[in-house]
Amino acid sequence: MRAFPPYRAQVVTEIPITTRADRERALARAGYNAFNLPANMVTIDLLTDSGTGAMSTAQEAAAAAADRSYAGSDSFFRFRQAVADLTSYPHVLPVHQGRAAERVLFTSVLQPGQISVSNTHFDTTRANVELLGCEARDLPCAGFLDLDSHEPFKGNIDIPLLERTLSGPDGDRVGMVLVTITNNGGGGQPVSMANLRAAVALCRKHKVPIFLDAARFAENAWLVTRREPGYENRTPREVAAEAFDLVDGCVASLKKDGISPMGAFIGVRDAELASRCETLLIATEGFRTYGGLAAHDLERVAKGLAEVLDPGYLHAREAEAIRLAQQANDAGVDSVQPPGLHALYLNAGRLLQHLPAGRFPGHALACEMYLRGGIRCVELGSLYLGELDENNELVTPAPFELVRIALPRRVYAQAHMDYVADVLAEIAKDPGAVPGYRILDAPKVLRHFNLRLEPA
Numbered sequence: 160m161r162a163f164p165p166y167r168a169q170v171v172t173e174i175p176i177t178t179r180a181d182r183e184r185a186l187a188r189a190g191y192n193a194f195n196l197p198a199n200m201v202t203i204d205l206l207t208d209s210g211t212g213a214m215s216t217a218q219e220a221a222a223a224a225a226d227r228s229y230a231g232s233d234s235f236f237r238f239r240q241a242v243a244d245l246t247s248y249p250h251v252l253p254v255h256q257g258r259a260a261e262r263v264l265f266t267s268v269l270q271p272g273q274i275s276v277s278n279t280h281f282d283t284t285r286a287n288v289e290l291l292g293c294e295a296r297d298l299p300c301a302g303f304l305d306l307d308s309h310e311p312f313k314g315n316i317d318i319p320l321l322e323r324t325l326s327g328p329d330g331d332r333v334g335m336v337l338v339t340i341t342n343n344g345g346g347g348q349p350v351s352m353a354n355l356r357a358a359v360a361l362c363r364k365h366k367v368p369i370f371l372d373a374a375r376f377a378e379n380a381w382l383v384t385r386r387e388p389g390y391e392n393r394t395p396r397e398v399a400a401e402a403f404d405l406v407d408g409c410v411a412s413l414k415k416d417g418i419s420p421m422g423a424f425i426g427v428r429d430a431e432l433a434s435r436c437e438t439l440l441i442a443t444e445g446f447r448t449y450g451g452l453a454a455h456d457l458e459r460v461a462k463g464l465a466e467v468l469d470p471g472y473l474h475a476r477e478a479e480a481i482r483l484a485q486q487a488n489d490a491g492v493d494s495v496q497p498p499g500l501h502a503l504y505l506n507a508g509r510l511l512q513h514l515p516a517g518r519f520p521g522h523a524l525a526c527e528m529y530l531r532g533g534i535r536c537v538e539l540g541s542l543y544l545g546e547l548d549e550n551n552e553l554v555t556p557a558p559f560e561l562v563r564i565a566l567p568r569r570v571y572a573q574a575h576m577d578y579v580a581d582v583l584a585e586i587a588k589d590p591g592a593v594p595g596y597r598i599l600d601a602p603k604v605l606r607h608f609n610l611r612l613e614p615a
């Protein structure tokens with residue numbers, strides 16, 4: 160039997176239908192940067208799975224009845240209970256989104272000059288480490304380098320390298336280890352429980368705190384039940400709880416697996432660390448019972464955290480990603496294997512071989528998907544990660560030229576995804592016709608959000 164989503168649409172919203180000429184004008188006006196496109200010019204928006212999920216009627220009903228009290232609102236207690244049902248952290252702070260959680264926790268943990276070690280830091284996560292005068296060091300496992308291999312846990316942290324880092328000359332400077340589940344910067348690949356346990360053991364030995372970036376904790380847990388021996392009969396909730404239990408705390412953007420438009424939390428065990436975080440939270444985000452979140456979003460998160468662990472939902476989501484990956488592959492567009500849940504990562508470097516890295520094949524494919532089909536997605540390649548010279552020409556390319564097709568939760572139907580596959584198939588018929596791009600203007604920090612380009 161095929162998996163199907165355990166929900167139906169009850170409220171829908173129209174999506175913009177545009178012409179090719181509309182899209183050409185819009186993309187040129189946007190400086191060929193999809194982050195500058197107005198959403199009303201986008202037909203299928205696969206830019207991100209963050210804050211873009213569809214609400215359930217239970218979430219909206221709870222949101223309507225939210226308690227907006229400044230201190231000690233009922234909504235906070237429901238939020239805290241939902242987190243307590245999942246984690247054993249005695250100290251839980253709501254925050255408006257993941258990057259705020261990062262800033263508050265990292266400021267309370269790291270000293271300037273220290274190193275944060277991760278399987279892969281997400282871009283805002285890296286920025287929050289670097290803004291503190293620290294180094295963000297990624298140690299993804301070697302398996303990720305083979306995009307086509309079907310190894311089940313290519314999101315793992317490289318354990319031998321972590322061991323060498325912790326016991327080597329830089330060991331004393333490691334201020335924390337952060338394991339991102341699933342590994343968004345690393346192809347949306349999961350981390351195994353065995354890998355997490357090994358990382359925790361090393362951190363205990365070297366007395367370094369270890370945290371999760373748990374933005375996609377439920378999707379990681381689902382993939383563990385599917386792929387890791389010994390976990391076949393465990394529920395996603397049990398696996399997620401075990402992961403949270405293993406470590407010293409977490410930051411979790413709830414715009415992903417909280418299925419909420421906004422929200423995040425910090426969870427920690429150490430009372431003294433919690434108190435430092437709380438002071439900073441109150442000074443810069445909001446009081447400890449709302450942390451910068453509106454009460455209605457505390458309610459949405461509380462329900463979302465339970466709904467996201469429904470095995471039927473996770474199974475249907477996995478099936479959606481596998482189906483799209485297969486369709487793209489059949490059309491001649493490869494993606495990072497095996498597919499994760501929140502996104503497909505298309506191998507643009509392989510498809511657009513006529514374009515050198517310096518003409519940004521990933522970006523070229525993303526632009527072409529928009530021009531042909533009004534589909535918005537984002538490059539993860541040399542435009543995002545490569546090193547540029549002062550004339551904005553590429554000097555060091557990224558290891559891969561990928562395009563991330565993010566899959567918003569509960570939003571698009573199978574027919575929308577078939578349409579995406581059709582657009583990819585059209586492009587794959589004549590990839591040589593896709594033009595490359597040249598950078599006109601690139602800011603130094605978080606440049607992909609503000610780049611301006613032109614076809615080259």
Ligand code: F0G
Pocket residue numbers: 206207208209256257258259281283284339343372374412413414422423
């Ligand atoms: N950590 C990971 C792994 C993320 O993917 C994100 C956001 C964050 C932290 C930051 O959370 O957005 O709530 O501040 N990722 C989004 C994305 C933006 O499109 O992948 P936030």
